[in-house]
Amino acid sequence: MSWIALNSRSGVSESFVSLKTIDQKRILPKGSLPINVLDVKDLDRVLNETPELSSRGGKKETLLIEGYYPNKFGLWATHKVYRITYQISDRKERIIAKIMAKECGKKELRLLSDLCKTSNVPKPFHFLYDGQLEEENFFDVKGILFMSYVDNRFHFEEYLRRWCVAELKSLELKNISESIFEIWSAGIKHNDLKGEHLLFTGKEWFIIDFEKSEPFAGKEDVKDELAVLIGDSTVYLDRFMAYNKIDFEGTIKERYETFLDNFLPLFDFDSGDNRYISAFETSIQNEKLKSAYSTLKVM
């Protein structure tokens, strides 16, 4: 499970309390914040009193706060992203709260506000920031970006893995390329298009985390983005194979190659070397998988 329960109306969760201190520290927010995002009462207040968050009808009551804490084959990654579930009238809704430095938060809010009109990205609501803390020289002042929760089944890396081990019957890539094209058409290079930034709802693909994005400048950027997306998801497949002691042969190999053969033609992908292809190559341990990924240079 990637989300771990932290706090609710009935108190701090058992799943959080039973974690080792080091893991608890990895999940907890860092820096000086405008509110305590793990506190139910603080969240109730912000959800009901901040115009950008309270606009949609009815009183909101925070039910659960979870931290994003994915375990990838025994390794934990650190994120400061929280999923808040609240009650409103007779239904439950979810919202994401992402802790960010001032400039990053403002940038992501601005980009998502523009993109959400035309593209599959989360809808941003508000960047909550306390300028007073900054003026009073508090240490490491951060804000909280609130955005819509994309109810997803899995990320792209997981999609590729499931395809390769024959857990998926068919490979539906057109949908993914459409979501990526939407971003580029809006003049934006994502610039960190890893597997975990492409979320599948079961119907559509959403793109998230625009902190590193830059203006889109054409063919070289297409190559960068695809090298990162395929490279990062291939490293994930490589770790999966190592963790489960599976070699790159038979079905996995056939299916991985089918994926490359079908995915790249959807884009105007230019062959030749690329700094990201080389960077990911060095992280892939299985030599056969590495050489399959390296065909990106000659395709």
Ligand SMILES: Nc1ncnc2c1ncn2[C@@H]1O[C@H](COP(=O)(O)OP(=O)(O)O)[C@@H](O)[C@H]1O
């Ligand atoms: N709007 C969202 N809807 C659903 N899940 C999200 C959303 N934003 C972030 N997440 C989850 O949190 C993870 C980390 O979020 P991300 O924006 O990439 O932050 P970070 O800067 O920590 O990488 C994502 O991979 C995704 O699983």
Ligand SMILES: [Mg+2]
């Ligand atoms: Mg990210």
